[in-house]
Amino acid sequence: MIGLASDNLLGTVFGVYLARAKDEEIRRRKVASGGAVTALLTYALEKGIVDGVVAAKRTKGLEGQAVVAHNKKELLEAAGNKWSIVPFATRMKAKIEEENLKKVALVCLPCQAQFFAQMRDFPLLESDFGERIKYIVSLFCMGTFAFNAFLNYLRMKYNIKAEQIRDIHLKKDFLEIVYNGTKLDLPIEEVYSYLQTGCLVCTDYTGIWSDISAGFVESEPGWTVLMARNPKAEELIKSAEKEGYLELKEGSHVVGEILKKAREKLARAQQNMSYLL
Amino acid sequence: MEKLKVLHVDIGSCEGCNVSILRALPKIQEFVDLDMKYLAKKTCARDKYDMVIITGGVCMNEPHIIEKVKSLREKTSTIVAFGSCATFGGILRFCRGGQEPRPDHRNFQPINSVVKVDYSIPGCPPTPQMVQSFFKFFVAGDKKRLKLFKVYADIKKLSGFDLIDDIVLTGLCIGCGACELSCPTQAIEMIDRRPNLIAEKCIRCGTCYVRCPRASQMLSMGGRK
Ligand SMILES: Cc1cc2nc3c(=O)[nH]c(=O)nc-3n(C[C@H](O)[C@H](O)[C@H](O)COP(=O)(O)OP(=O)(O)OC[C@H]3O[C@@H](n4cnc5c(N)ncnc54)[C@H](O)[C@@H]3O)c2cc1C
Ligand code: SF4
Ligand code: SF4
Ligand code: SF4
């Protein structure tokens, strides 16, 4: 049996902001919430703070593939959410080494942030590339889909075929499936069993190992919540605002909302662990 | 600030781990006073050390090695098992005796089979940068970052087999590919988004397990192996 500690659920938090892209072009794109992640990383690339950004680009269907973006155009192509886990690790290493990138920012989910941060803090292997990772940006995460199973469910229950689906958005507590010019709202509860089993025991909602965590809250639609976890991250966010890339508001009033979600995820994990393990 | 007094003792490593510590020396000298036989110092000269680092596994067919490890426990409040042989048995687990020059060496076990270990640093060998990081966080008293190494100190065996058993066969694997990337012998291959273990290639170093975010999250949240 695994017993979980419930303290320190959000990890170290240096500053919390509500942010969105200043650039209309970014906001017009299908960004996930306020487009702040895309805007922040555009800033880092254009000012030479990083020399590459690893993000996930939609390939066929709704899944993603790890890509390295070098400029705003390439970052825009990767904006928005991908609902599966993007098996980064191996491909990313090859890419970073091929292009000899030395200062990389990467966008990932909390589990991946944990892996990369541990690699950076504790390089166990000669082949590790942690010293090349400058910023780890973690998205908040409630889980990723076992994709084949999820698509099959949509087909059987709603007669929606994979190739008809244009997009999937995470709204309050439902998923909005955009297909064939219409929309279907699926309560999150209904699709829980199509999340990966591993996600059902995952305890990290915000990505406590990241430098910057990004997500959204219901009470501030159109904004991305950015959590800076160290002075270096704080400085990046602040200077992106100063240079006109980000619109920024103080966000400490939404911490309660985030904490509530994090508690829900922990409770889900504890419950699932009790019968899975 | 006074330097940390550290004793290194090798009880039968392949030297890979020792070289790693030696390579880290220039970077840690500032805050660590290392007592190591390669440094032409009289080792074990003190009665007490702040930390003892042990490399290599314990040969269970050598009573004097077992005694030596036990005596080291008396010398310090902090024992660090360094490298996969010392932490989880590593490749030494394959030893079955009958080899020259010591055909009588038939069975090796990790340090924590003999004495309580405080921190375990797996890796075959862990890199010099790892040595540096460990000391940096140890001196700073960064409990959060050292936590996993404390957890490993109580685990005797960890390998690709455990990864498959505990994470993949239980359905908890999320297919991130971190294990594949971390295996030094390419014993792991992702097939249909799940790792597959090539048993003969696994040297039981435990790196994949330690690097698996699913596994390390559960362990760092207080899970038991
Ligand atoms: C699977 C998943 C679950 C999520 N669950 C929640 C949740 O429960 N609560 C919450 O508040 N927020 C959640 N988010 C995050 C949220 O939807 C937004 O991504 C976040 O608010 C950032 O918005 P943005 O407009 O600033 O991002 P954008 O400017 O659109 O940038 C998003 C960046 O993330 C990258 N990205 C997208 N998907 C992936 C992926 N799968 N792996 C790696 N990188 C990726 C993109 O390439 C892009 O660079 C989730 C995201 C994902 C992918
Ligand atoms: S729920 Fe956890 S394990 Fe699943 S994708 Fe999100 S962070 Fe990773
Ligand atoms: S862990 Fe690897 S490098 Fe270290 S002693 Fe054992 S075999 Fe040698
Ligand atoms: S599978 Fe690879 S990383 Fe895992 S224990 Fe075996 S050799 Fe080590």
Ligand code: SF4
């Ligand atoms: S590291 Fe763990 S979760 Fe990731 S693919 Fe390997 S076994 Fe699965």
